[in-house]
Amino acid sequence: MPELSELPVTALSGVGPALAEKLERLSITTVQDLLFLLPLRYEDRTRVVPIGSVRPGQRCVVEGEIQLTEVVYRRRRMLASTLSDGTGWLTMRLFHFSRSQQAALARGTQLRCFGEVRGIPGKLEMIHPEYKRIGPAGGMPLEETLTPVYPGTEGIQQGRLRRLTDIALELLERNPLTDWLGPGMGTASMRLPSLDAAIRQLHRPPLDASLEQLGSGRHPAQRRLAFEELLAHQLSLRQLRARAQLDDAPALEVKGPLYTRFLKALPFTLTGAQQRVLREIGADIGKPVPMLRLLQGDVGSGKTVVAAAAALCAVDSGMQAALMAPTELLADQHLQTLTGWLEPLGVKLAWLSSSARASERKSVLAALASGEAQIAVGTHALFQEGVEFRDLALAIVDEQHRFGVHQRLRLREKGLASGTAPHQLIMSATPIPRTLAMTAYADLDVSVIDERPPGRKPVTTAVLPAARRPELIERVAAACSSGRQAYWVCPLIEESETLARQAAEDMAASLAEALPELSVGLVHGRMRGAQKERVMAAFKRGECDLLVATTVIEVGVDVANATLMVIENAETLGLAQLHQLRGRVGRGSGESSCILLYEPPLSATARRRLEVMRETDDGFEVARQDLELRGPGEVLGTRQTGLMQLRVADLLRDIDLLPEVQKRADAAMREQPDSVEPLIRRWIGAAERFGQV
Secondary structure (H helix, E strand, O other): OOOOOOOHHOOOOOOOOHHHHHHHOOOOOOOHHHHHHOEEEEOOOOEEEEEOOOOOOOEEEEHHHHHHHEEOOOOEEEEEEEEEOOOEEEEEEEEEOOHHHHHHOOOEEEEEEEEEEEEEEEEEEOOOEEEEEEEEEEEEOOOOOEEEEEOEOOOOOOOHHHHHHHHHHHHHOOOOOOOOOHHHHHOHHOOOEEEHHHHHHHHEEEEOOOOOHHHHOOHHHHHHHHHHHHHHHHHHHHHHHHOOOOOOOOOOOOOOOHHHHHHHHHOOOOOOOHHHHHHHHHHHHOOOOOOEEEEEEEOOOOOOHHHHHHHHHHHHHOOEOOOEEEOHHHHHHHHHHHHHHHHHOOOEEEEEOOOOOOHHHHHHHHHHHOOOEEEEEEEEHHHHOOOOOOEEEEEOOHHHHOOOHHHHHHHHHHHHHOOOEEEEEEEEOOOOOHHHHHHHHOEEEEEEEEOOOOOOOOOOEEEEEEHHHHHHHHHHHHHOOOOEEEEEOOEEOOOOOOOOEEEEHHHHHHHHHOOOOEEEEOOOOHHHHHHHHHHHHHHOOOOOOEEEEEEHHHHHOOOEEEEEEEEOOOOHHHHHHHHHOOOOOOOOOOOOOEEEEOOOOOOHHHHHHHHHHHHHOOHHHHHHHHHHHOHHHHHHHHHHHHHHHOOOOOOOOOOOHHHHHHHHHHHHHHHHHHHHHHHHHHOOOOOOOHHHO
């Protein structure tokens, strides 16, 4: 018999083309795939509960004799069968039924039902339970294991999935899966079961299995599979890193004339952390192998100046660099910052966005292709068809989690046109804990700017109900009259009938009316680029006192004189977004404040988010709390990218496994290289190629 990883699911009895097509929607094409379709939860059908003792909300097995079956016409037609077991009464209701079903549920029939009990004591019911006819004396054996409930798809009922997994488990007895965690990577020291034993336990848990452990994902069998899955991802990323090292990359000049002049001309001294990170980047880009480095730093920690210095190493070497940002506003902010720093040095910059006019786009494309433009700044337009670089040596991606993996891959490919792979610097202002970074970004070296620029003070954060908005308007007036500036952030652009959020346009109008002595500006995502630029430029020059904005200012806006921010409906925003917005103030030496306005009542999650914001302005601590609230998929951006799409493991729940995973990955690549590819294929398949970005 072929390996179960090669045996098509159509080899199972009862699986024809139609069912195979439905199973493929669940990513099941082989028997191994079916074995790795693990239950979402479990039900205890191993004992019969007397009807007299069941409670509403309970899912259980009951048995009884039908006393009456009738078709009832209420708001909709239904079949109602009343069961009694001598301890109580229960009504089974079917909204979809046939004549044969009605005939089979005659008075005197003995039934066993499983489902959720609804109603109130004395009027209990089950809606469409699973049921079977049993003999007059009962006697039908009960389930001997906990009953699995699988992820479903239209057209495949739970009963059929259970029957198919029964057949697959029989095949597993005769043809075990290869356990790639051999002696060198064995899990015996961790007290975890073998692969086959873990699969059998998870599909058919014994009666003594802990439902609590299974429900929380902490059962040893789940931990065994989670460990193997995390190991497969770790190996995949390391393998991709090793492959990337085989590419040729340009060895760039480090500390060349432009780089040196740039750092000397800066009106501030780099922090120790920035200098350390530049040394790490310099060591990478000076080699003829591609740099793959993640630069993490809190909001306002000074990542842009590091990126600019790195880009100048490419220019000093006679080559090009590109900086890609997720929004036009952020890309424009980068352009203005880099222009102010680099144009005096004679560096030619190019700007490319999807809103550029055809004539502008044509001249920019020509400048990039000829090499006249030394540094390109833009949005996703940088990797679109028709954009060619003469020799792209460094690709910088800001706010990397906001891009899909395909987009980053295509920017890398722009550099390959000249015959070498570009160095990649990936920046993120959403820092994540070190252990998690080493796992999720195992193909990248990680640099961290963990130091505030000198003179920066923590931002004081307060949480207030929206009813206190009038007090805040007075506070804004006082701040602006003293020469400072303020932001007022609203999540929506226009009034919504379904969401009680304050619209930016209405707020701008009401604030202008309430504060006639102030100049009030408005910025939102639907404005034309030139219009947005005019308002932002006026705010930066100090001609606008109060800027009302949507969350388009979340990243990239840098106005040192702005010391007060008010965020409307803060309860509707996530922690990372709130922290990014707060990062727009506190960028100068003055005392700064952020006021979070909320509409009561607050959900428990929203309350916790606002508490975290009030308690700390440390980005790493905010990220840790965000991780607990939202989970790694959201925080890392992997929901959108296709990387680290975990089936069994949970990076947060299983974080204690990660050090051992990293240790075993070292051992596997060194001592058992033949096990690496099969493990990756089992858990990841073709998705691993995306790690090249």
